[in-house]
Amino acid sequence: MGAPVGHRNGHGMGRRVGHPMGRRCAMACLLVLWVSTGCSLLHRPQPPGPAPTAPEPGEWVEEGIASWYGHPFHGRQTASGETYDMEAPTAAHQTLPFGTVVEVRNLDNGRMTELEINDRGPFVDDRIIDVSRWGARELGMLGPGLARVRLRILESPEPVRCWRVQTGSFREEANARAEVRRLEDAGLPAQIVSTADGLHRVRAGPFQTRDRAREVASERGGLVLAC
Numbered sequence: 001m002g003a004p005v006g007h008r009n010g011h012g013m014g015r016r017v018g019h020p021m022g023r024r025c026a027m028a029c030l031l032v033l034w035v036s037t038g039c040s041l042l043h044r045p046q047p048p049g050p051a052p053t054a055p056e057p058g059e060w061v062e063e064g065i066a067s068w069y070g071h072p073f074h075g076r077q078t079a080s081g082e083t084y085d086m087e088a089p090t091a092a093h094q095t096l097p098f099g100t101v102v103e104v105r106n107l108d109n110g111r112m113t114e115l116e117i118n119d120r121g122p123f124v125d126d127r128i129i130d131v132s133r134w135g136a137r138e139l140g141m142l143g144p145g146l147a148r149v150r151l152r153i154l155e156s157p158e159p160v161r162c163w164r165v166q167t168g169s170f171r172e173e174a175n176a177r178a179e180v181r182r183l184e185d186a187g188l189p190a191q192i193v194s195t196a197d198g199l200h201r202v203r204a205g206p207f208q209t210r211d212r213a214r215e216v217a218s219e220r221g222g223l224v225l226a227c
Contacts, residue, residue, distance in 0.1 A: 019057060061096075061169040064128035066104065066149040068136035075197055078119035083195055085132070090128040092119035098226065099157030104131065106139045107148040113138035114154060162227040163213035164205035167220050176199075176200035188216065 011058065040186040070086040079086045080098040096102070096117045105112045115135050129140065129151060141147040167183065167190075171178040176192045179202040183190035188204045195201065206227050207213045213224045 005070050035111050047115060051098070059154055061102070061151040062128055063107070063148070063150045065126050066106075066129045066131055066139070066141065066147050067124070067145060068124055068133060068141065070130045070133040077169070080118045081199065081223070082118050086135045088132055089113065089115050089134055089138075090118045091115040091130050092121035093117045093128070094120060095125075096153075100153060101155035102129075103154050104129065104135065104139060105150045105152075107150055109140050109147075111138065111140045113146055135195065139188040141155075162204040162206035163210060163223040164225050164227055165208050165213050165217045165220065166201055166203045166225055167222040168202045170200045170202070171198065172201050176202050183220070188220075 068207070069092070073084050074086045076084050077091075078090075080208070084090075091104070092103075093100075098118055101114055102117065102118045103112060103114055112202045113135055115131055119130070120130075127146075127151065131141075133142070136142045139147060167178070168179045170179070173192070173194075180192060181189045183202070183204050189206075190202055192205055193201045203225070204216055204222070205213065207216065210224065216222070217224050
């Protein structure tokens with residue numbers, strides 16, 4: 001007898017093609033391929049976005065929880081490149097451009113102060129701003145440590161016109177000079193910025209675009225800073 005209709009013979013050749021099970025398997029394979037391709041697109045790293053821009057002065061930005069920070073960060077370098085002074089009217093925000101001046105109002109007691117953004121943070125859920133110890137004193141939140149606040153933009157920074165790359169920070173000035181020579185040998189302008197706490201920071205640049213500064217930072221290692 002011949003092979004029954006719908007079954008395969010000994011050579012793997014069937015008398016009917018397009019079996020429903022085969023179609024379902026093919027469709028399943030296509031679905032897996034589509035999903036895997038879609039996921040790879042969704043999780044593909046995105047290029048860095050442009051520098052953040054501040055809302056127009058006078059706009060209410062956000063409400064949330066404020067905290068404050070002092071020691072051991074006092075005297076350390078902030079994300080903007082400045083040295084952190086806990087007795088200065090400054091604050092850290094996750095997205096507002098450096099140099100933005102904000103009005104911070106304590107919603108618990110009505111006290112208010114003005115602070116300049118020069119650092120990044122806080123990196124804790126539900127907190128929107130980290131103020132200096134000076135700011136915490138003005139807002140009456142030194143003791144509690146936290147307060148409900150409202151932020152409003154008072155002054156937006158001027159557009160960044162150039163960028164530098166800090167490639168090192170040295171206690172010995174001779175080491176800083178050696179780093180400058182290495183940068184200059186690579187065709188990069190460089191300078192030494194000495195701080196009150198005895199550090200000698202080497203910065204390459206200026207560069208006209210942030211992309212060029214990032215390229216140098218990637219090649220030489222360093223921190224991109226606005227001029």
